[in-house]
Each structure stands twice: as C-alpha cells, then as structure tokens.
Amino acid sequence: MIEVKNLVKNYGKYEAVKDISFKVDTGEVVGFLGPNGAGKSTTMNIITGYISASSGEVSIDGFDILKNPKEAKKRIGYLPEIPPLYMDMTVTEYLNFAADLKGVKKAEIKPMLDDIMEKIKITHVSHKVIKNLSKGYRQRVGLAQALVGYPEVLILDEPTVGLDPKQIIEIRDVIKELSKSHTIILSSHILSEVSAVCNRVIIINKGRLVASGTPDRLSESLSQDRFKIKLKGDRESIINAYKSDSSFSTVEESETTEEGTTDLIVEGVSGVDTREAVFDNAVKNGFKLLMIKSEKLSLEEVFLQVTENENFSLDDFSNSTAQSSDLADNNESAENTSEAEEIEQVIENTEPEKDINETNGEADEK
Amino acid sequence: MKAIYKREIKMYFSSMIGYVFIAFFVLITAVYFSLQNILSLSPDFQYVFSSVIMMFLILAPMLTMRLLSEEKKQKTDQMLLTSPVSIPAIVLGKYLAAVTVFLISLVITGIFPIILSFFGTVALAQILGSYIGFFLLGSAFIAVGLWISSITDNQIVSAVATFVAVFLLLMVETIVSAASGSESFSLMFAGVIALLIALYVYYNTKNTEVSITVFIIEAAVLLVLYFVKRSIFTGLAGKFAMMFAVLTRFNSFAMGLLDISSIVYFISFIAVFLYFTIRVIEKRRWS
Structure with missing residues (x-):
C-alpha cells in the first residue's frame, strides 16, 4: 500500500532523514517511534507530499507522490502535528471546504460529513467556530478533516500530543475504531499508545530506521530470560540458596517492598526453564514462593535501549535476538531499565483507568 | 481551484476586510467624484481614476497581505498542499478571489458615470477605457501583492513590502526621468544586474567557483560591449526600468x-x- 524507498532529506547540510525504506501493507497500523527531531514528521511530510525528498521514492497504492501527486494524494488523509484548521470557520464550513478541496461529489458531501462527525463524535459542536473549541475538539476536527473523502490511508502525526489523559484515551479509541477499515501510520513518542494501537512499530532515531517489528517481538527479542520473584523466609538463607543454585546465571537482590519477604531478580542459564528452577529451589529449601513475574522489557525500555545506544543498528538488533549479547551490553541494558521504569511510572501516573472513558465527552464541551 | 476560490471569497466577506475594502474604495472614489465632477461641473469621470490610483498603496496590501502568509503561519498550507489540488490551482484560486473583490467595488463605482450621464455628455470610450485600464492595473498590483505574501509568513511584513512595491511601480517614470541616462551609469546598472545573476546562480548551486566564473564572463562581455559598441548602453537602465512602468500603460487606456x-x-x-x-x-x- 505504502512503499518508501531510500528516502533522504537534507536541510542544507543537515540530514534530517538518512536513507529510510519500509513498506506498509493494506490494513496495517504502523507506529512511528522516535525521540524529538528524529525525522518522524519530516518522513510523514514527505509521504503526504507536503515537502519533497532530496532523493528516494514514495508510492501510495502504486502511485508515485511526485510523478502522480493527484492520484496519490487522493488516497491519503493527513493530520499534521498542528491540525491545519481555519480558526474563523465553523466546523461544518471547514469540513465542507475540506470536501470541496478533495473533490468529493456534491451529493455525497452531506451524508459523508454527517457520518464522519458521528464517528469522531463532533456532531454536537458542528455549528461552533473552531477557535472557540478546546484543544481536544480541535484535534478531532483535524482528524475529521483527514477522514473526508474516505481515503484508504491515514497518516497521523502525533495525534494525541498536548491532550489531557482523558482526551488521549478518547482519540486513541477513535483511532482503534478507524484501524478496522484503514491503513494507518501514526507517530508518537508515547510508547504505551503505540503498543496499544499499532500492530507494527518502526523506531526512528537521528533520521535512521533502527528497529522494526511487532511491539511484542521487539520487547521479546531484546529481553533476556529474566524473572522477578518474591519469597517468604529467612533473607540470608534465601539469597544463599539461590546464589548457589547452578540453574541461575545471575541472582540480584531487589528492593523489598513487603516485610518478611525477599525480592530477587533471577536470570536462568540457557536450556533450563527458569520458572521451574525457581519453584524447585523454593520447595527444596522450604521457602514460600509468593510471586514470579517476567521482567520482559517494555516498549519504553526497548525504545531507550535502541535510541540511546549510539552504535545501534538493525544488524545489532537481529543479533541480539540470539541472546548472545555480551556482558557490557547487559550492564547497559540494566542501566536503561531503571531509567525506563521511571518513565513508565510517570506515564502510568498520568493515565487514568479506562473506566473514566465511560463519562467522557462532557468536560470537553465546556 | 473552485474550493479555494469559494473559501477566499467567503473569508473576505465573513471577516471585515471585504466590506472595509469596498467601502474605502467607493468612499475615496466618491470624494474625488464630488470634487472633480460635481463641484467643478465636469463630466470627465476618467480623471477620477487617475487621482484614485495612489489609493492602491493601501488597497493592494489590504487584499493580499494575508492570502498566503496566513496559511503558512497557521500551518493550514499543509492541508492545501497535501490535498489533490495543484499549486497553480491554489495560487490561481486565491488570486481570482482577490480580483473578484476588487471587481465588485469597481462595478459599484459604475454608478458615478451613470449619474453624470443624466446631467451631461460623458465620454463613453474614455470612461470604459479607464475602467478596463484601472481593472488591469489593480489586478497587476494584486498579483505583486500575492507574490509578496507568498514570501513571508508575517502579514505586517507582507503589507509593508507590498506598499513599497506598489510605490516603486507607481514611481518608475519619475525615477527614470530623474536618473542619469549616461552610458557609464547604464554600465554600472548592467554590472549590478550581472552581480545579481551571479548571486542567483550561487543561491541555487551553492558553488562559489561556478558563480565567480559566471560573474567574470558577464563582466567581460559587458566591458567588451562597452568599448566596442557603446551606443547599446544609451539609456539602457531607463529602458529596463520602463518595463515596469505600469502607469504609462494605464494612461493609454485613460485616453480611450x-x-x-x-x-x-x-x-x-x-x-x-x-x-x-x-x-x-x-x-x-x-529546500
């Protein structure tokens, strides 16, 4: 559906995008991840034909964006980072203009706009002037604009940036709904969003594509066989028992959160099911096993590992799936992990539970 | 193109600009009409236009200052440029909208010669000629204003620059008649043009050697011409500047x-x- 080949974009001497290639199939929802200034927006602007690449090709459904812009652009709905809204128009006027612009037939305009406004839940603000809308609603109007003409491809540049947590969840739900019938590329630096919505993630750093895969595969392939366990019993003897067990390659003490228990992080040697070894050891020594939790790297941690490691490339990435990473690598990942945990916590704190969702739509109107 | 045109027209009349423009234009024309026709008992309406021309200094920026600069500032150009509408169509749509507003106000002033025709004999050919000329002149200024508004994303800069550009266009004849017509002056002028061409080459290629080579070749050609066939340079600068003498062109229309x-x-x-x-x-x- 979307094919990007050897994309390069130079701003003077600065290379914003360095040789990015990827393909997106029909129906896929792809997340663009990357720190600020990684080249996400630039890449999206090139795909949509807003700016031209220094070299490389982009084709949408087989239509080259430079050679056949009309056909290619017809198939794309684009929501830029800042929604392109005319502040002194009402929502209906604005969407009518968008429909005119995209060459929607006159008879189809009204039912189409009604349908879209229904989907995005902006029907009740349709008569309002856009400058009087809240940021969340402006974002929705921007999204509605992208949907006008029912394009097959949606390109959404940070669709949730600057919104409050409730609005983020609402927009995310809208995107999930849209993903059933559209091919979507969305960029974000909120990783939980990407893992919630996308079925493939492309990580971009400093203009390069550094990793690509499903959120699960990315975290699996980078994480080792690590478990966090909680045991009840004498602290000294627990630590000694596990450290002396040859089924574990490393045993680290972890912060204990509950009185009378000991938390450990263990890593198994290859060929042994670490979970079984943990259980057997506990039974043998008479400890009570309270918890076994997989310490899989979350997407945040994958992201940090991939983007902070200067020399990281796609080749390194595929190598590390073979679990042959050396000690130095491990140290680094441990450092990153703690940092990532903090970030994850922050994100969790700012995101309320899903059930707020039920009462949505009211606060915004004010 | 139609979508852009429709939106711009709507914009002119949902904001104040369209009404203010028309009111201002008609008012100024009415003032000159009263002074030159009613009070001095003259049926020569075409002279009103010659007097109103200076108003383009304000009228042109008023119509064009936000046309493209505002799109860029509000990032709405992203919507236009990623839609299946070509850039020429976008530009043309905007241009025609501005010209339409100008045309509407021009049509309203048509009432003045009609009033005159009740009380005396009006020179129909001269008045019609003036209208056509005035329309073309205004359209030319609007085109300049549109171009300037595409360069900057600041409305004020766009307005001031358009003011200056219109001023220079109106003053071309005065400047040319005042400036020296000697050959050496023309050579200097040609030198400046050559330098500008070299700078343009540098701007596009970022290649110092090529640009310098271009300039040296240009300078050599100019110098050889100057010593071999000096007559070419007689009044060259003036001739060049007169290419922009829109007022001279307008005057032929005013004569009918x-x-x-x-x-x-x-x-x-x-x-x-x-x-x-x-x-x-x-x-x-x-870029």
Whole structure:
C-alpha cells in the first residue's frame, strides 16, 4: 500500500532523514517511534507530499507522490502535528471546504460529513467556530478533516500530543475504531499508545530506521530470560540458596517492598526453564514462593535501549535476538531499565483507568 | 481551484476586510467624484481614476497581505498542499478571489458615470477605457501583492513590502526621468544586474567557483560591449526600468485607446508574478 524507498532529506547540510525504506501493507497500523527531531514528521511530510525528498521514492497504492501527486494524494488523509484548521470557520464550513478541496461529489458531501462527525463524535459542536473549541475538539476536527473523502490511508502525526489523559484515551479509541477499515501510520513518542494501537512499530532515531517489528517481538527479542520473584523466609538463607543454585546465571537482590519477604531478580542459564528452577529451589529449601513475574522489557525500555545506544543498528538488533549479547551490553541494558521504569511510572501516573472513558465527552464541551 | 476560490471569497466577506475594502474604495472614489465632477461641473469621470490610483498603496496590501502568509503561519498550507489540488490551482484560486473583490467595488463605482450621464455628455470610450485600464492595473498590483505574501509568513511584513512595491511601480517614470541616462551609469546598472545573476546562480548551486566564473564572463562581455559598441548602453537602465512602468500603460487606456499591446502587457505582467508565486511555494517544498 505504502512503499518508501531510500528516502533522504537534507536541510542544507543537515540530514534530517538518512536513507529510510519500509513498506506498509493494506490494513496495517504502523507506529512511528522516535525521540524529538528524529525525522518522524519530516518522513510523514514527505509521504503526504507536503515537502519533497532530496532523493528516494514514495508510492501510495502504486502511485508515485511526485510523478502522480493527484492520484496519490487522493488516497491519503493527513493530520499534521498542528491540525491545519481555519480558526474563523465553523466546523461544518471547514469540513465542507475540506470536501470541496478533495473533490468529493456534491451529493455525497452531506451524508459523508454527517457520518464522519458521528464517528469522531463532533456532531454536537458542528455549528461552533473552531477557535472557540478546546484543544481536544480541535484535534478531532483535524482528524475529521483527514477522514473526508474516505481515503484508504491515514497518516497521523502525533495525534494525541498536548491532550489531557482523558482526551488521549478518547482519540486513541477513535483511532482503534478507524484501524478496522484503514491503513494507518501514526507517530508518537508515547510508547504505551503505540503498543496499544499499532500492530507494527518502526523506531526512528537521528533520521535512521533502527528497529522494526511487532511491539511484542521487539520487547521479546531484546529481553533476556529474566524473572522477578518474591519469597517468604529467612533473607540470608534465601539469597544463599539461590546464589548457589547452578540453574541461575545471575541472582540480584531487589528492593523489598513487603516485610518478611525477599525480592530477587533471577536470570536462568540457557536450556533450563527458569520458572521451574525457581519453584524447585523454593520447595527444596522450604521457602514460600509468593510471586514470579517476567521482567520482559517494555516498549519504553526497548525504545531507550535502541535510541540511546549510539552504535545501534538493525544488524545489532537481529543479533541480539540470539541472546548472545555480551556482558557490557547487559550492564547497559540494566542501566536503561531503571531509567525506563521511571518513565513508565510517570506515564502510568498520568493515565487514568479506562473506566473514566465511560463519562467522557462532557468536560470537553465546556 | 473552485474550493479555494469559494473559501477566499467567503473569508473576505465573513471577516471585515471585504466590506472595509469596498467601502474605502467607493468612499475615496466618491470624494474625488464630488470634487472633480460635481463641484467643478465636469463630466470627465476618467480623471477620477487617475487621482484614485495612489489609493492602491493601501488597497493592494489590504487584499493580499494575508492570502498566503496566513496559511503558512497557521500551518493550514499543509492541508492545501497535501490535498489533490495543484499549486497553480491554489495560487490561481486565491488570486481570482482577490480580483473578484476588487471587481465588485469597481462595478459599484459604475454608478458615478451613470449619474453624470443624466446631467451631461460623458465620454463613453474614455470612461470604459479607464475602467478596463484601472481593472488591469489593480489586478497587476494584486498579483505583486500575492507574490509578496507568498514570501513571508508575517502579514505586517507582507503589507509593508507590498506598499513599497506598489510605490516603486507607481514611481518608475519619475525615477527614470530623474536618473542619469549616461552610458557609464547604464554600465554600472548592467554590472549590478550581472552581480545579481551571479548571486542567483550561487543561491541555487551553492558553488562559489561556478558563480565567480559566471560573474567574470558577464563582466567581460559587458566591458567588451562597452568599448566596442557603446551606443547599446544609451539609456539602457531607463529602458529596463520602463518595463515596469505600469502607469504609462494605464494612461493609454485613460485616453480611450484600447491598446492590444497594453492589454497583453498587463496580462503577461500578472502571469509572471503568478508564476513567481508558484515557484516560491514549490521552492519551499524542496529546500
């Protein structure tokens, strides 16, 4: 559906995008991840034909964006980072203009706009002037604009940036709904969003594509066989028992959160099911096993590992799936992990539970 | 193009600009009409236009200052440029909308010569000629204003620059008649043009050697010409500047002459500036 080949974009001497290639199939929802200034927006602007690449090709459904812009652009709905809204128009006027612009037939305009406004839940603000809308609603109007003409491809540049947590969840739900019938590329630096919505993630750093895969595969392939366990019993003897067990390659003490228990992080040697070894050891020594939790790297941690490691490339990435990473690598990942945990916590704190969702739509109107 | 045109027209009349423009234009014309026709008992309406021309200093920026600069500032150009509408269509839509507002106010002033026709004999040919000329002149200024608004994303800068550009266009004849017509002055002028061409080459290629070579070749050609055939340079600078003498062209219309060459001149003048506008927008996509 979307094919990007050897994309390069130079701003003077600065290379914003360095040789990015990827393909997106029909129906896929792809997340663009990357720190600020990684080249996400630039890449999206090139795909949509807003700016031209220094070299490389982009084709949408087989239509080259430079050679056949009309056909290619017809198939794309684009929501830029800042929604392109005319502040002194009402929502209906604005969407009518968008429909005119995209060459929607006159008879189809009204039912189409009604349908879209229904989907995005902006029907009740349709008569309002856009400058009087809240940021969340402006974002929705921007999204509605992208949907006008029912394009097959949606390109959404940070669709949730600057919104409050409730609005983020609402927009995310809208995107999930849209993903059933559209091919979507969305960029974000909120990783939980990407893992919630996308079925493939492309990580971009400093203009390069550094990793690509499903959120699960990315975290699996980078994480080792690590478990966090909680045991009840004498602290000294627990630590000694596990450290002396040859089924574990490393045993680290972890912060204990509950009185009378000991938390450990263990890593198994290859060929042994670490979970079984943990259980057997506990039974043998008479400890009570309270918890076994997989310490899989979350997407945040994958992201940090991939983007902070200067020399990281796609080749390194595929190598590390073979679990042959050396000690130095491990140290680094441990450092990153703690940092990532903090970030994850922050994100969790700012995101309320899903059930707020039920009462949505009211606060915004004010 | 139709979508853009429709939106711009709506914009002019949902904000104050359209009404203010028309009111201002008609008011000024009415004042001159009262002074020159009613109070001095003259049926020569065409002279009113010659007096009103100076108003383009304010009228042109009023219509064009936000046309493209505002799109860029509000990032709404992203919507236009990623829609299946070509850049020439966008530019043309905006241009025609501005010209339409100008045309509406021009049509309203048609009431003045009609009033005059009840009380005396009006020179129909001269008045019609004036209308056509005035329309073409205004359209030319609007094209210049549109081009300037595509360069900057600041409305104020766009307005001031358009004011200056219109001022220079109106003053071309005065400047040319005042400036020296000597050959050495023309040589200097040609030198400046040569330098500008070299700078343009540098701007596009970022290659110092090529640009310097270009300039040296140009300078050599100019010097050889100067010593071999000095007569070429007689009044060269003036001739060049007179290419922009829109007022001279207008005056032929005011005399009641429907001069084809002048019509072609204005149309190509407009086309060139619309082309520049398209180039500016396209260039930005590539840089």
